[in-house]
Amino acid sequence: MSLKSGAEQVVAFEASAAHAAAARRRLERLFGDTTGRRVQVLTGKSTDMEETALMPFGTKPDLLVAELLGYTASEEGAPAVFADLQRRLGPLPAVPSAAQSLAVPVAPLVLSRTDVWRNWWVHGGWLSRGQFPPGPALYDCRNFPRELELAEPQVWEEFNFSNLDQLEAQLQQDRELVFNLPAGTEVGGLLLWMRAELADGIYIDTRKECTSWNQYYLHLGPQVIGPDGRLGVSAKVDARTEDVSYEFQVGQKSYRSHP
Ligand SMILES: C[S@@+](CC[C@H](N)C(=O)[O-])C[C@H]1O[C@@H](n2cnc3c(N)ncnc32)[C@H](O)[C@@H]1O
Structure with a gap:
């Protein structure tokens, strides 16, 4: 979605290895040889990663996007995950805001x-x-x-x-x-x-x-x-x-x- 909406590069973190592998397969189907230059899907929790691992392209992001909402606003951990990313990479606009x-x-x-x-x-x-x-x-x-x-x-x-x-x-x-x-x-x-x-x-x-x-x-x-x-x-x-x-x-x- 981010690439389709105009992002030049996307770094995605996914805690589940199976979900990350599925995302990589889909991206390779969509973007072929150019996938690695445009998007990195990293397996693991963003909160467990070193700051350098959060930025595999070597640059700070312009935007944070995460679907970590549950039946309540916080139950899937969105506040803690966004706070961690804002502390280490921000200040940045976020979706959802x-x-x-x-x-x-x-x-x-x-x-x-x-x-x-x-x-x-x-x-x-x-x-x-x-x-x-x-x-x-x-x-x-x-x-x-x-x-x-x-x-x-x-x-x-x-x-x-x-x-x-x-x-x-x-x-x-x-x-x-x-x-x-x-x-x-x-x-x-x-x-x-x-x-x-x-x-x-x-x-x-x-x-x-x-x-x-x-x-x-x-x-x-x-x-x-x-x-x-x-x-x-x-x-x-x-x-x-x-x-x-x-x-x-x-x-x-x-x-x-x-x-
Ligand atoms: C509600 S699902 C969203 C799935 C998919 N990205 C989407 O938008 O439909 C939340 C996903 O975030 C992953 N997740 C939760 N906390 C995470 C974190 N700190 N770092 C990376 N992935 C995380 C979970 O493994 C789960 O697959």
């Missing part, structure tokens, strides 16, 4: 018999009211019914991949969100998803657009909003390394992504 994760409280999910049967058929057993485990748990999902959303979504983590000072400060985040809901509202969990800004004003929102990314449903178990009409959600993010961890606290219930 920024990404956020959002959350919205949702009403308890009650699946139809057809959905329960289909989930069992495709995934080997899921879920209806009563079949959820008692504690909080995180599920992949898509097409979560919009009518179950109870409030406006709020951002629980955000990263600016093009600005190292901002990114350094964002590697650990701790937010206290408050959703205002009518007293007596029954809440079943939180829906979590990702929105990325690829370049100025060009966004992908994985809740709004149909993409290959799923969303996460953080099941909390039904709870009822008290007379103050507030649902407090605390979200702690540690994205200093590629092994990102999250901790959500909602009322008395807490969920850690890496216990």
